[in-house]
Amino acid sequence: MLLHNNDVERYNKRARDKHFVIGDPVLLLSPESTSSSTFRKWRGLGRIVEVCSPHSYIVELDGSKQHVHANRLKRYIVSSDCVIMQPDFETLLL
Numbered sequence: 001m002l003l004h005n006n007d008v009e010r011y012n013k014r015a016r017d018k019h020f021v022i023g024d025p026v027l028l029l030s031p032e033s034t035s036s037s038t039f040r041k042w043r044g045l046g047r048i049v050e051v052c053s054p055h056s057y058i059v060e061l062d063g064s065k066q067h068v069h070a071n072r073l074k075r076y077i078v079s080s081d082c083v084i085m086q087p088d089f090e091t092l093l094l
Helices: 001-012 089-094
Strands: 025-029 042-053 056-061 066-071 073-076
Touching: 025 056
Parallel strands: none
Antiparallel strands: 025 042, 025 073, 042 056, 056 066
């Protein structure tokens, strides 16, 4: 039993709860891809439309709503590392 307690303590050191609010953009883990953690497939872009409990959410994805546990969600983060400006026609004439 002591070994089990050590495993629990080690897991809890890095484990973090996921919390989302209505309107958050998320990615959804596909059910068929959970067998291999190396090749997981994330679908998205979905939005949180309802919070059912601290770990249960209604997600709208591709026009349909799904009841999903937080373990199958990943926050979608927009990166702004690179901004590309394509000049329009009016800018080129000046």
